[in-house]
Amino acid sequence: MRTFLSRYLFSTDHKTIGIQYFVLSVLAGFVGLALSVVMRIHLSYPEAKIRLFEILWPNGAPGGVMTPELYLALLTMHGTIMAFFLLTTVPLGGFGNYFLPIQIGAHDMALPRLNMLSFWTTFLSFLVLLAAFFVEGGAPLSGWTAYPPLSAAGPIAGPGQGTGQTLWIVSIAIFCLASLFGSINFITTTLEMRVKGMSLFRMPLTVWAWFITALISLFAFAVLMAAGILLLLDREAGTSFFLPTGLLINDRALPNQGGTPLLWQHLFWFFGHPEVYIAVLPGMGIVSTILANFARKPVFGYKPMVWAMLAIAGLGFIVWGHHMFISGMNPYSSLAFSVLTLTIGVPSAIKTFNWLGTLWGGRIQLTTAMLFSLGFVSVFVTGGLTGIILGQPSLDIYFHDTYFVVGHFHMIMGVASVFAMFAATFYWFPRMFGRMLNEKLGRVHFYITFLGVYGIFIPMHFAGLAGNPRRYADFTQFEFLQDLTILHKFSSHCAFTTAAVQLLFLANLIYSYRRGPLAKDNPWNATTLEWLNKTPDAVHCGAYEYSVPGDTKDFRMQHEEAR
Amino acid sequence: MTPTPHVHPPSPPGQHRRASFTALYAGMASIIMLFGAFTSAMVVRRGASKDWRGTPAPQLLWVNTAVLAASSVVAERARRHLRNNDRVHFNYWWSGATLLGAGFIAAQGLLWRRLVDAGVYLNSNPGSAFFYIGTVAHALHLFGVWLWMFYLWTKAVRLQLGPSRRTGVDVCTVFWHFLGVLWLYLMFLFIYWGNR
Ligand code: HEM
Ligand SMILES: [Cu+2]
Numbered sequence: 001m002r003t004f005l006s007r008y009l010f011s012t013d014h015k016t017i018g019i020q021y022f023v024l025s026v027l028a029g030f031v032g033l034a035l036s037v038v039m040r041i042h043l044s045y046p047e048a049k050i051r052l053f054e055i056l057w058p059n060g061a062p063g064g065v066m067t068p069e070l071y072l073a074l075l076t077m078h079g080t081i082m083a084f085f086l087l088t089t090v091p092l093g094g095f096g097n098y099f100l101p102i103q104i105g106a107h108d109m110a111l112p113r114l115n116m117l118s119f120w121t122t123f124l125s126f127l128v129l130l131a132a133f134f135v136e137g138g139a140p141l142s143g144w145t146a147y148p149p150l151s152a153a154g155p156i157a158g159p160g161q162g163t164g165q166t167l168w169i170v171s172i173a174i175f176c177l178a179s180l181f182g183s184i185n186f187i188t189t190t191l192e193m194r195v196k197g198m199s200l201f202r203m204p205l206t207v208w209a210w211f212i213t214a215l216i217s218l219f220a221f222a223v224l225m226a227a228g229i230l231l232l233l234d235r236e237a238g239t240s241f242f243l244p245t246g247l248l249i250n251d252r253a254l255p256n257q258g259g260t261p262l263l264w265q266h267l268f269w270f271f272g273h274p275e276v277y278i279a280v281l282p283g284m285g286i287v288s289t290i291l292a293n294f295a296r297k298p299v300f301g302y303k304p305m306v307w308a309m310l311a312i313a314g315l316g317f318i319v320w321g322h323h324m325f326i327s328g329m330n331p332y333s334s335l336a337f338s339v340l341t342l343t344i345g346v347p348s349a350i351k352t353f354n355w356l357g358t359l360w361g362g363r364i365q366l367t368t369a370m371l372f373s374l375g376f377v378s379v380f381v382t383g384g385l386t387g388i389i390l391g392q393p394s395l396d397i398y399f400h401d402t403y404f405v406v407g408h409f410h411m412i413m414g415v416a417s418v419f420a421m422f423a424a425t426f427y428w429f430p431r432m433f434g435r436m437l438n439e440k441l442g443r444v445h446f447y448i449t450f451l452g453v454y455g456i457f458i459p460m461h462f463a464g465l466a467g468n469p470r471r472y473a474d475f476t477q478f479e480f481l482q483d484l485t486i487l488h489k490f491s492s493h494c495a496f497t498t499a500a501v502q503l504l505f506l507a508n509l510i511y512s513y514r515r516g517p518l519a520k521d522n523p524w525n526a527t528t529l530e531w532l533n534k535t536p537d538a539v540h541c542g543a544y545e546y547s548v549p550g551d552t553k554d555f556r557m558q559h560e561e562a563r
Numbered sequence: 564m565t566p567t568p569h570v571h572p573p574s575p576p577g578q579h580r581r582a583s584f585t586a587l588y589a590g591m592a593s594i595i596m597l598f599g600a601f602t603s604a605m606v607v608r609r610g611a612s613k614d615w616r617g618t619p620a621p622q623l624l625w626v627n628t629a630v631l632a633a634s635s636v637v638a639e640r641a642r643r644h645l646r647n648n649d650r651v652h653f654n655y656w657w658s659g660a661t662l663l664g665a666g667f668i669a670a671q672g673l674l675w676r677r678l679v680d681a682g683v684y685l686n687s688n689p690g691s692a693f694f695y696i697g698t699v700a701h702a703l704h705l706f707g708v709w710l711w712m713f714y715l716w717t718k719a720v721r722l723q724l725g726p727s728r729r730t731g732v733d734v735c736t737v738f739w740h741f742l743g744v745l746w747l748y749l750m751f752l753f754i755y756w757g758n759r
Pocket of ligand 1: 322324342392396405409
């Protein structure tokens with residue numbers, strides 16, 4: 001019993017903790033996915049009476065028809081679970097924990113006990129969030145951005161704005177703590193635990209990505225923490241940071257005076273924009289590695305790749321205003337934020353060109369991991385281009401809060417990171433569990449998912465062009481949206497299909513974990529240290545020595561000396 | 564869940580010490596961001612309306628500041644004794660620092676009491692709100708480090724520390740200094756800037 005607890009539950013081993021993060025987040029991901037399916041059902045068939053809804057939410061769906069409030073609650077939980085417990089957790093906490101130490105030749109993270117603490121605080125935070133579903137009034141309605149006054153006014157603002165919203169804030173504050181612990185560990189490990197010869201510019205791009213992501217979270221989550229504390233006090237202690245004077249909600253005047261909701265927007269987005277890079281940077285590292293491996297070529301422009309990530313991280317902290325173009329900012333600040341935002345396009349383009357350069361002339365092997373990596377590049381470009389449109393205040397005044405934005409950020413943040421996770425799972429599963437995932441199932445999973453996400457999100461861009469607002473529970477109530485019903489139906493049906501195919505992935509995980517073919521030591525002929533079953537004494541070359549002229553085999557592992 | 568076993572050589576000397584300091588600096592960076600966020604929120608909130616009131620500075624505040632400063636000086640002396648393998652003096656000075664640290668925390672409690680008795684509440688006005696938030700956040704961090712200080716003290720009295728086992732004491736002391744400087748910053752913010 002004792003050994004069971006210390007080995008599997010309260011383990012300080014980075015591999016076990018990595019798997020714990022992975023399992024927790026996959027669970028969270030499926031919860032988030034289920035919520036989105038429920039939302040899409042409601043959007044396409046707002047009047048349908050659905051027994052299951054009534055059973056699940058007797059108050060939120062009387063007679064099986066969802067109330068707008070329930071819709072918003074599901075929306076909030078979907079966004080929060082996906083953004084925090086999937087996109088922030090799998091790439092860094094899951095894969096980062098498992099692979100960062102062994103990729104730099106360390107035997108564990110620098111602070112193993114802190115590492116365990118990070119995982120369990122994350123877990124606690126998730127439980128607190130889920131609890132919001134079960135308390136009186138249910139989950140909060142204010143979206144993953146929790147804008148006040150709605151989020152600050154308390155129970156009079158609607159169901160879910162009482163205990164539900166409080167739990168949401170507490171959960172996020174705990175999550176901030178967990179992320180801060182995690183970042184400290186990743187930064188320290190990368191800087192101090194590298195094996196002899198592993199200079200910074202010999203590190204795999206995955207390690208660079210995790211390291212930079214940890215730097216971003218160290219700075220960003222501290223600010224979200226501060227914002228969360230202020231919001232909590234506005235709700236529970238009668239302060240007025242975000243609540244303005246003379247606010248009237250449901251015919252009742254609030255006593256608060258003198259606050260400004262804009263303050264929250266500044267604090268939130270100072271965290272929020274970097275957060276999107278926290279989600280996507282690890283994916284960039286993983287994809288760079290996988291593209292090189294399955295093209296049997298070194299990463300094209302390794303150093304520019306590193307500098308581009310650093311540039312993205314730095315610029316990411318000074319563009320938050322692009323979320324506030326219509327919040328009543330000085331137009332000159334809009335201009336500045338716009339220029340800075342468009343500047344991020346440059347390092348992003350550098351990365352894209354280098355990925356294409358890596359593929360150019362390679363001997364491409366279309367494994368499932370490779371397919372998902374190619375899919376990543378595709379959706380990253382699609383989402384990046386619409387980002388350039390949104391980055392211009394004149395256009396964003398129209399597009400803000402429409403489905404165009406929903407399409408944009410799902411492509412670039414949601415789908416891109418998720419594709420990177422799939423790629424990483426197929427690539428590293430043999431190292432983590434000693435067996436191969438089924439490639440045939442993998443391919444079916446990839447092709448349907450790839451077409452599926454385009455089918456879901458491209459129509460949303462058009463809905464946005466037509467002025468379709470986001471965060472509405474029922475479009476059929478509006479004359480001007482009638483014509484878009486068909487678009488939404490199409491999107492929803494793509495969503496149902498895509499969601500169903502994810503069960504195939506789950507089945508593949510479970511089946512292959514038990515029955516998959518046993519993996520060879522280095523099944524992909526990769527160059528990085530995680531494929532070595534011991535910690536090397538030193539490394540002698542960079543991370544991507546594929547097809548070196550004169551070598552007997554087409555890859556040279558980092559610990560091998562040149563012959 | 565049985566990943567292939569990983570064989571590894573022992574870590575090189577000094578790695579643990581360097582790693583501890585790096586972790587400390589990373590932690591300090593995030594604390595700076597936390598208080599930076601509070602500061603900018605405070606500046607914005609003060610500018611947003613005319614309801615700002617400065618926080619009064621009771622005498623006790625200066626006493627507390629002096630106690631904290633003294634604890635830092637004493638901890639610093641302690642750590643030098645440890646480095647020179649003078650464990651007896653280290654124990655004296657470290658005990659002193661631990662006591663002074665506890666004194667500061669207790670006196671902070673007293674300070675908050677005084678303010679509450681004088682009618683300065685968390686929700687009185689933005690000035691008082693930020694004062695409580697800042698000082699409580701500071702005190703929580705300080706208390707955390709103090710617990711560690713105390714733990715090191717229990718090791719010290721059992722003579723389990725020495726020149727080659729002093730990383731904990733060094734990191735703890737530097738952290739303590741950092742929180743001292745943070746306190747001075749908060750004083751500047753609330754007492755000087757806040758009452759201007
Ligand atoms: C590379 C990773 C990127 C990610 C993960 C990402 C993610 C997001 C997210 C989550 C939103 C949602 C805002 C909301 O909830 O209202 C958003 C909006 C926005 N994004 Fe991106 N983005 C990325 C890149 C870009 C780029 C390259 C640009 C511009 C060149 C850009 C420009 C914008 C703008 C201007 C908005 C605000 C739109 C509005 O609020 O109306 N993004 N992005
Ligand atoms: Cu942004």
